[in-house]
Amino acid sequence: MPRSHPTDMAPLALKDIPVEGLPVVKDTRELADVYGEKDLKLVRAKLQTNEGKAQLLSQIQEKNPGVKDVEKAADQVNLNTEQLQKKEGFLTRMVKYPFRHPYKTAAGVIGVSAVVAATLFGLNALGFKLPAIIEGALSAVPLEKVKDIITTIFSLGRGTQVLPPGADLGVPGVTV
Amino acid sequence: MKNSLHLTAIERKQFDALPEDVREGWEITDETLEAHERPEELKMRVLMLDQEEPAMKLFVEKLQSAGSIKNPSELAEHLGDVPPSTLYTIFFTIGTRAMSELIAAFLTVATSDDDLAGVAFLTAIRHELFLSNAEVSPA
Known part of the structure; x- marks a missing residue:
């Protein structure tokens, strides 16, 4: 079962990344295949509530039967989607920046x-x-x-x- | 492009040590952001780097065929077909601390406006990385 509150999450230890059985999502286009949910913001939002997190983890286990530790899986989803969001934000900023090539x-x-x-x-x-x-x-x-x-x-x-x-x-x- | 460099206090001292004719015409903006990546973030970014992505493959191919190049400018021209987003992805992956090392290194040896334009570009990318890092927190 998920922890009682998302803020209880401890940082995932470096040695535990990637979590066994859960692929790293390299691009938002892979979200649906790995998490059963294609919208990055929605995945992030689901992590914020117990109900949403439980639903998301259930989808993830269905998509990735090799996942053994669901708590670590949730931590990886959090870290992975955080980086996807940062990357998206950064690349968007750079596109708007008035640089030449x-x-x-x-x-x-x-x-x-x-x-x-x-x-x-x-x-x-x-x-x-x-x-x-x-x-x-x-x-x-x-x-x-x-x-x-x-x-x-x-x-x-x-x-x-x-x-x-x-x-x-x-x-x-x-x-x- | 504006002649502006986003420099930390330490980098500003390095800039001030450059010859006056090199410094001339450049404005300094204080870089006060410190939203560096956590170690686990950098590890995740490394895992997210897709070496099979076509533009990344093109970048690698370009590097593989760069052996006869005689100077850094030629190298840059050689890499010109690689989309900027690939370069930005690499900088995103190495993170702000590694970028700061590159900035410090090039700032020490800058001898021309072109060199400082390169440093300015790196400082601008780092600034945008800081902003992007700061606007997203763990859920």
């Missing part, structure tokens, strides 16, 4: 930042080699610091097959 606005820094971000996510392990000149530009970035943040999170998620097979965090010239 970012690469044309501020080519060098944005290009290098994109590479840094992608590299930190291990995408370079797919075969991408940093051009030497870019490595030079990257030498200014305290990659260890940025990498520490990501590695901490990523290593906890490693068992979840987020990365493609063989992919690893790797930044040229940086050893952790």
Whole structure:
């Protein structure tokens, strides 16, 4: 049964994410398949009441029979939908922002930042080699610091097959 | 684009240390927001990143074919077909703390208006991330 009040929810421990048997929803278009409910705001609203939460969890169990711990499942739904809402809000803000195309606005820094971000996510392990000149530009970035943040999170998620097979965090010239 | 940078107090000191000719023409707006992501939020964002999404795949393909590029500007041009939303998704995923490290790094080595335009863009994205983070709470 759900807890008596949604505010009783403790944060889901990092090691418990993702909850066994409950897929992470990457896009709002997947909501109906995973939660049996397609409206993000409605899912969030249901989490706020005991009745709504119980109904939602029942739908989720029906859609995902592998879910063993419904309380943790509810916590994951809360966290997952919170991030979906934040992402939606952020992308909407960026669409309205009076920027030109970012690469044309501020080519060098944005290009290098994109590479840094992608590299930190291990995408370079797919075969991408940093051009030497870019490595030079990257030498200014305290990659260890940025990498520490990501590695901490990523290593906890490693068992979840987020990365493609063989992919690893790797930044040229940086050893952790 | 407005010549404005959203900087924290520490970043402002870094900016003030730049040569006067580099700083000239730039306005500073204080970044007072601190709505950083909780660790569990960042982990969820990593899990939400869809590497099979077509634009993300295009981004990876572009990176894979960037080996002969000679400078950062060429790289940016090479990445030009990648939709901005893909870039924004990556920044959303790494979060405000990692973005702050990038901002600090580039602010230290900025030598031109173009460099500061890049930093301005990053600070604006971080500001919007702070606002988005602040407007949604756990249910």
